[in-house]
Amino acid sequence: MxxxxxxxxxxxxxARAVELARESVESYVLHGQREQxxxxxxxxxxxxxxxxxxQSTRGxxxxxxxxxxxxxxxxxxxxxxxxxxxxxxxxxxGSEIEAQELPHLNISVCIVCNHLxxxxxxxxxxxxxxxxxxxxxxxxxxxxPTIPVENDWSKEEYLTRVCRKAKLSPFAxxxxxxxxxxxxxxVFRERDDGGSIEEL
Numbered sequence: 001m002x003x004x005x006x007x008x009x010x011x012x013x014x015a016r017a018v019e020l021a022r023e024s025v026e027s028y029v030l031h032g033q034r035e036q037x038x039x040x041x042x043x044x045x046x047x048x049x050x051x052x053x054x055q056s057t058r059g060x061x062x063x064x065x066x067x068x069x070x071x072x073x074x075x076x077x078x079x080x081x082x083x084x085x086x087x088x089x090x091x092x093x094g095s096e097i098e099a100q101e102l103p104h105l106n107i108s109v110c111i112v113c114n115h116l117x118x119x120x121x122x123x124x125x126x127x128x129x130x131x132x133x134x135x136x137x138x139x140x141x142x143x144x145p146t147i148p149v150e151n152d153w154s155k156e157e158y159l160t161r162v163c164r165k166a167k168l169s170p171f172a173x174x175x176x177x178x179x180x181x182x183x184x185x186x187v188f189r190e191r192d193d194g195g196s197i198e199e200l
Contacts, residue, residue: 007046007076009111014188015197016041017080017109021052022190024084029070029097034085035098044077048182049183051085051131053144054097057104057192064105065089066144070112070133070183072094080109108189108200110144115183123175125155125182132162142167145185147200150179 009017024035037044049069065087072079084107090096097105110131118124125132128149133142141162148158159173159180172178187200 002181007043007048007111007113009043009186009188011197011199013041013043014109014111014186014199017044017050017076017111018188018190018197020077020080021084021109022107024081025052025054025105026102027087028085028088029099029102035081037075037081038117039074040077044080045075047074048072048076048079050076050083050117051110051112051144051185052087053108053110053189054087055106055108056101057067057106063100068110070131070142070185070196071183072112076111083109101152106190107185108146108193110146110185110187113184113186115181117179117181121159121180121182122155124153125158127153127155127158129184130182131185132158133181133183134159134162134166134168134173134178135181136166136168136172136175139166141168142183144187145183146187 027033027035049070049072052063056064067086070085088097131145145161160170163170163172
């Protein structure tokens with residue numbers, strides 16, 4: 001059963017979401033301040049989840065931060081700001097984003113359109129369409145919808161990796177104790193060449 005408030009962003013809204021995420025990261029890193037969404041576009045008043053992902057454009061493009069939630073109680077604009085700050089903090093990937101890294105980050109935002117609690121993840125999961133979250137025994141982990149396609153993972157490997165991220169047995173997704181949630185989202189990101197925003 002779907003629980004999220006269904007949201008579909010226009011390209012202009014998606015581009016603004018990425019801009020807001022970058023402004024929030026820069027405000028946090030440079031000034032230690034929380035960016036305010038200001039006068040928000042209509043879509044940003046919806047209450048839904050959002051994720052922000054920060055990747056370095058240097059070398060092999062390692063992940064520098066990723067944060068957010070598929071359930072959203074806050075308005076989308078505030079959810080993006082909060083996810084961006086958390087992604088830039090040391091809580092995400094172990095080390096805080098530093099000022100000199102800012103020009104070398106690629107920022108993407110996933111706006112959650114829908115989510116579904118599934119009893120048959122292998123059947124219900126569509127690679128490239130769904131992000132996956134697992135909850136079991138007080139442990140929680142999730143992965144972004146684009147990751148299995150980027151890494152050429154099978155459904156089984158994707159589910160296994162989510163469980164490992166949650167510090168669970170790699171096969172926890174096969175047990176009755178684990179709650180598996182699939183979330184659909186629109187993903188917008190900065191192009192690597194520093195040009196316009198693209199929707200994936």
